[in-house]
Amino acid sequence: MASPLRIGLAGLGTVGSGVVRMLARRRDGLAAATGRAVEVVAVSARDRNRPRDCDLSSVRWFDDPVALAKDPDIDVFVELIGGHDGPARAAVEAALGAGTPVVTANKALLAHHGIALAAAAEASGAGLYFEAAVAGGIPVVKTLREALIGNEIERVSGILNGTCNFILTKMQDEGVSFEAALAEAQALGYAEADPTFDVDGFDTAHKLAILASLAFGLAPDPEAIHIEGIRSITLADLNAAEELGYRVKLLGVALRTATGVEQRVHPTMVPKHWPIAQVSGVTNAVAVDGDAVALTLVGPGAGGDATASAVVADLADIAAGRGAKPFGIAASALRPAELVAIQGHEGGYYIRLAVVDRPGSAATIARHMAEQNISLESIMQHRRGRPHGGERADAAADPAPVVLITYATTEEAVRRAIAAIEADGVITAPPQMIRIEKD
C-alpha cells in the first residue's frame, strides 16, 4: 500500500469535527478503496481548548491556518474556516501556491474568487476540490463535472438553501406567516439571528454561481445573478399555488438562452409533479437538464455529517489519484458571466392582485394583459368575507384577491401590464408576481 495521505485541516466546527470522525470511522474502507490510508496529521482552529467530539490527541496543532497550509508535511489542505476573505482565502492561496491540493466547503470563497483560485491551482499543479461547497451531501459538483460531461447542459435549477425551503414548507403545512416560520427556523438553529444571507437569496446565489460555472463554462460571479428572496411570499400565495397545482420554492436557476446564460435566484412556482416540488423541509435538490439526460438529485444540503461526506469524497478522489480541472475546463477558458437583464426573461407568471371589487375591474385587468399580448391560462377570483356565498352591503369597497396565471411571455410585458393596472387604480395593494418554472 502507498504512503498515507496526510491531511492538514483548518476549522474544527461541526463539519471539521465530522470529517475527523468520519475518517476514523471509515479508515479501513477508505484504504481498501483508494489504496492509501487517509490521516489527519495537523489541525488549526481558533480555540485550542474548546471541547470537541473527535480525537485530536495525535495531531499537530497550528494557531495559524496559513502556517498549516504551507506545512511541507501535509499532502492536502482542508479549508473549513469560512468567509470569502481573511484567513480562509489567505490559507487556500498559500496551499495552492505551495502546490498542495485544497479541499474546501467554502462557497463564498469560490463564488467570489473561484477563477483566481482555479488559475492558481492549475499554475502549481495542485488540485482544488469543493464538492462540499454546493448542496452539502448531494454530489452535484462531481455529477456536473464528470458524470454528465457528455451532455450540453440546458438548465440547472435547484433548491440550494435549506433554511428557505424549511420556511416555505412550514408556512404551507402549518398555515403560518413568513415571520412565524422564520422564528421557528431560528429557534431550531436553521436560521441565523440575522437571516438576510439565507432568506434574501445570497447563499443560494453563491451556490448557483458555482453550478453555472460547472454547467456552462462560465467564471463564477454572483454579480451576474438576478437575486430576490422569499420575504414577500405570503400564505395567500402558497395556498393559491397549491390550488393551481404548483408549489413555491426558492430556486436558483441557470438557463441557456439565445442571448446568454440567465442566472437568477427568486421564489418560483414549480409544477407539483416535478420531483423538485416534492422536496420539503431543509432538504435540497438539484435538477440538471442536459440534451441527453435530465437528472434530479435530492438529499441533505447542510449538516455536519452530510457536508463531511462531501469533503471525505474529495479526499478519497485525491488519495485515489482522481482529478479534474476545478471548474471543468481550464480557468483561462472560462467565459465571463454577464448579468442577463431579468426584463428579458421568458416564462409563465403567477400574478396576485388585490382588486377593488367593483364591476369592470376584471375587465380592466384583462384588457391591460391583452394590450401586452399576454395570454392568460387561468384567472381565479376569491371573494373575501363571503365564506357562505352571501352578499355584503359594502362589497364594492372590499378588495378581492385575483390570481392570474399567464402563458409564456416576457417579464417586460408583465411589468408593463402591472404598471398599467396600478395606474388605473383598480388595485389596492402592491401586486405580487412569481415566475413559473416548467419541468
Added chain:
Amino acid sequence: MASPLRIGLAGLGTVGSGVVRMLARRRDGLAAATGRAVEVVAVSARDRNRPRDCDLSSVRWFDDPVALAKDPDIDVFVELIGGHDGPARAAVEAALGAGTPVVTANKALLAHHGIALAAAAEASGAGLYFEAAVAGGIPVVKTLREALIGNEIERVSGILNGTCNFILTKMQDEGVSFEAALAEAQALGYAEADPTFDVDGFDTAHKLAILASLAFGLAPDPEAIHIEGIRSITLADLNAAEELGYRVKLLGVALRTATGVEQRVHPTMVPKHWPIAQVSGVTNAVAVDGDAVALTLVGPGAGGDATASAVVADLADIAAGRGAKPFGIAASALRPAELVAIQGHEGGYYIRLAVVDRPGSAATIARHMAEQNISLESIMQHRRGRPHGGERADAAADPAPVVLITYATTEEAVRRAIAAIEADGVITAPPQMIRIEKD
C-alpha cells in the same frame, strides 16, 4: 495536449450509434475537460451494411469483436453487444487480458461474471467501467463508488426497470389491467414480445446485484437475490395503495441487516411522500441511505442518448486518468453474497383478502393475525355491490375485499397467519401480499 484516446467500439445499436454521435458533438468539450481528444477509431457490429445514423466513414471495421478487443491500436474497448456469455464476454475478457480498459453497459455480464472480470482487470492493470450498466443515465455507480465513499451504506433501493414502472403507472393512471398496460408497453417498444426478463424482475435483479456489490463490498450474484415480478399486481392493489397513502413500485432493495445483506426484488408499497414514489413512467430512481447522507437520484434508466451519456462519462474518466477499482475494493476482498431467506424479512405488509362476507369473518382474520403477534395498523373493508349502501339478499355469499396493513413483523409470521386464514375457509381467492418499504 496529450495524444487522442482511441476507442474501439463493439455493438452499433441505439446506444452504440448514440455514443458515436455524442463523441462527435461533444468533441471540443471533452477535449477541453480531459486534456485529450476522444475518438472512435474502430468498430464492430453484426451487419456492416445496415444504415446507421452516425458517421463511420473514417473508422476501421472489424467483423470479429474479439479481434477488435485485442487490437493494439485502440486505447479503450467499449462493449455494447449485450448478453452474459458469447461474444460480449469473450471480447471483454480479451481486452482486459491485453491490458486494454473496458467500458461496458452489459449488466447481465457484470451480474454473472463481474468478480472474474474485475479480477482480470486488476491483474492486467486495465480499468473496468460500467456506469451505463445500471439505471442508464443516472450516475449511480460513480455516486456509490466515489461520492458516498465516506458513508457506511445501510440500504440501496431503486426503480431499476422502466418497463415495469411504465406498466404500473399506466395501470394506475388509466385504470387498466396488467395485461392491457403490458400490451401498450409492447406497442411502444418499452417491452419485448417475451416480457419475462422485465416483468418477472430478472433485469432489476441484475442491476441490484451490481449496486449491492458497490454498496456492501459483495461479489455480484443474482443467485443471492429473492426475485418476484409484477404479474400478480392488480388494479385493486394500486387503488387500495393510493387510498392508504402508498404507491406500488417494483423495487430492487439491498439492505444491511443483523444477519447479512438482504437482496430482494419485488413489488413494494412505498409511502407517497418518498421521492421514489413520485417517479412515474419509464423513469428510474435510486435511493441510497448512508449513515451520513440519504440521497435520491431520479433520471432516465434507458434510451440510446441517456445510456450513451453514461458510456461517454466513463470514457472521459479514462481520458482524464480517473480510475477506481471496478466494484470499489479489490475483487479478492469482495465477500460472497448469500441469499438471505425472505421468511426472515422484517417490515410492514399490505394484505388483501377476498373474504366470505358473513358475520365473524373479520374476527377470524384478526384472531389469526393476533396469534402470530402481528399488530394491524389498519383494516379496510370495501363491500362489493353496494355502492349506495343498500343491503342485498345474497350478501352472505358475496366475497368482500378486506385490506390489512400490518406494523413491522416478520414474513414468516405473515405467511403463517395467511395459511391459517386460508385453512379456516374464510377467503375465496388466493391472498395478495405486498411488502411495505419505509423511507
